[in-house]
Amino acid sequence: MTANSELRSRQWFGATGRTGMAHRSWMRSQGFTPEVFDGRPVIGIATTWSELAPCNVHLHRVAESVKRGVWQAGGFPLEFPAMALGETLLRPTAMLYRNLLAMEAEELMRANPLDGVVLLSGCDKTTPGLLMAAASVDLPAVMVTGGPMLNGKYQGTDVGSGTAVWRFEEDLVAGRMTQEECAFAESCMSRSNGHCMTMGTASTMASMAEALGMQLPYSATWPAVDARRYETAQRAGQVVVDLVRQDLRPSAIMTRAAFENAVRVNAAIGGSTNAVVHLLAIAGRLGVPLSLDDFDVLARDVPTLVNLQPSGQYLMEDFCYAGGLPAVIRELAEAGLLNSDAITVTGSGIGANVAAAECWNREVIKTVADPFQPAGTGTAVLRGNLAPGGAVIKQSASSAHLLKHRGRALVFDSPADYYAVSNDPELDVDEDTVLVIRYCGPVGYPGMPEVSNVALPRKLLLRGVRDIVRICDGRMSGTAYGTVVLHVAPEAAAGGPLALVRTGDWITLDVPARTLTLEVADEELADRRARWQPPAPHASRGWTRLYTEHVLQADAGADLDFLVGASGHEVPRESH
Ligand code: FES
Secondary structure (H helix, E strand, O other): OOOOHHHHHHHHHOOOHHHHHHHHHHHHOOOHHHHHHHOOEEEEEOOOOOOOHHOOOOHHHHHHHHHHHHHHHOOEEEEOOOOOOOOOOOOOOHHHHHHHHHHHHHHHHHOOOEEEEEEEEOOOOOOHHHHHHHHHOOOOEEEEEEEEEOEEOOOOOEEEEHHHHHHHHHHOOOHHHHOOHHHHHHHHHHOOEEEOOOHHHHHHHHHHHOOOEEEOOOOOOOOOOOHHHHHHHHHHHHHHHHHHHHHHOOHOOOOOHHHHHHHHHHHOOOOOOOOHHHHHHHHHHHHHOOOOOHHOOOOOOOOOEEEEEEOEOOOOOHHHHHHHHHHHHHEEEEEEOOOOOOOOOOOOOOOHOOOOOOOOOOEEEEEOOOOOOOOOOOOOEEEOEEEEEEEEEEHHHHHHHEEEEEEEEEOOHHHHHOOOOOOOOOOOOOOOEEEEOOOOOOOOOOOOOOOOOOOOOOOHHHOOOOEEEEOOOOOOOOOOOOEEEEEEEEEHOOOOOHHHHHOOOOEEHHHHHHHEEEEHHHHHHHHHHHHHHOOOOOOOOOHHHHHHHHHHOOOOOOOOOOOOOOOOOOOOOOOO
C-alpha cells in the first residue's frame, strides 16, 4: 500500500500555511467534513455527461454509484466534467474533437489533486478520448462505459441503432417505406438511455476497454438501464481506490499483450473499423508498438464468434444475456488466442477474470470450433499504389462477391458532390462501378467523418442492387455495412494518390491478396501529381487550425503529432 505521504493529493490537501488553507477551504464550501483531507486517496470521476450527448446522458447517475464505491473503500470522490462528444449532433464530425477531449481530460487529471480516476464514457469518441488522456497522465484509472440501449423494437422486430437507419433510408428511397413510418421508427429505435446497441463503435470501444483490462468484466455489455451496470460502477469505485493503493497504472495494464488481446477480441466480436484508429492512438500515447498491419496479422486466425448487427443478426442486449464479452474472451483463451496473463484493473490476469464465464446462447455467441464467420474474415488491411500508407475493409460487413473486384472509378471530391447527383437517373453508374469519395480524411473534411458508406445511387437501388465497392479516406460508422474501403492513407488532402484518381480509371480491389490498385501508369500519375493543387485550409484560427496543422494520418491513429506520448502526472509548481 502506498503511504499517505506519497499520494500526490497530499501536495494540495496536506499542505500547511496559506497554500494548504486555500486548497482546503474552498473545497469545504461544498460541505465536506475535514476528514476528507486526512490522507485518503482522492478519486476524480471524469464524466462526459451532457444533454447534447444523449448516449451519455445517464452518466451523472452512474457517477453516483461510483462515488458510493469510492466512499466505501475509504476514498474521497470528486466528479468533474470532461468534454461530451455526441456522435449524432456534432458537426462536422465528433472525431474532430476526440483529441480535444483527450487533451482537456489529460490536463484536468494532471492539474488537479487526484490520485486516481474513474472514466465515464459511452458515445463513440468519449471512450478512446478518455483512455488516451489516462494513458498520457498515467494515474491509476478504471473505465466505466455507460452501456448499450435496450434493443430497438419496430413492428414486432428488433431494430439496431445506426444499422437500421441505413436500411430505413434505402427503403424510403426505394419506396418500400413511407415518411410517416420512418418518423415512427425513430422513436422505436432509441427507447432507453445508453449508447448504440449494435456492435457499432461505442459497443466496440466499450469491449476494447474491457479487453485492454481497463474496465471490469461484463462492463461492456450490461445494458445502460440494467441494475448490474450501477452495481459494476459501484465496484469500479472500490477498485480504483485499490489501484491507487497498489500503484497499478494504465501503463502497466495497457501493454503490448493487452493490445494484442484487444485486436483479437475486436475480430471475434465483429467490431468496428474505428477501433483500428482509436487503438493506434491509445497505443501511441503509451509508446506501445502497434501498427496497422497488426490488425490484419493478429486477427487472421481469429474467427468472428458474435452474431451481432451490423455483421450479424442480434443486438447488445442479446449479447449480454448470452454471457457478454467474458464468454467470448474465455473462448479465445481456450483456443490459445489470448494473452491470459495480461493484468487488468481487477489485479488479476484477463484469463483468470473470465475462467468461469458461461455462454447461455450459442446462437449469439458461437465457438471457435463452430464460429459465426470463419477466421480471416474480419478487418483486412490493404496496400497498393492507391493506399501506400494502408487502408482497411471490414470483410464481415462486405458483400462476398465484391471482395475481388475490378471496376471503373466514379470520382467525387465530397459526399455533398455525390449526393447532388446520386438520384439522377442518368448518372453513369452500374453495379461494377467503384465509387470514390475523397477529401474526407483527417485534414480534408476535416476530422475524418463517418461518411464513407455513401448510400447507393437511386438508379441502382431501384434495380435491386444492394452494394457496390466504395473507396474513401474517411471512416464508416461501426453500425454500417457495405463493401467500403476506408481510412485510405495518405488521404487526398495530404496529397495521397487518391487525389489523382479520375473518373473512368480502372481500380482493382483484391481483399484476399490485400491489395488496392489504381491501374494508371506511374508516369501518368506523376504528371497528374505535378498539376495537383492542395485544397485551401479549412480554418485560419482556433481548434480546427491547430487540428489540421498537426493531425496524423489514419494509419498513425489520427492523434495530434504533439500529443503522442505521455507527460506523466507531476506538476511541481504551486498555484498560489
Ligand atoms: Fe452515441 Fe451511437 S450515437 S453511441
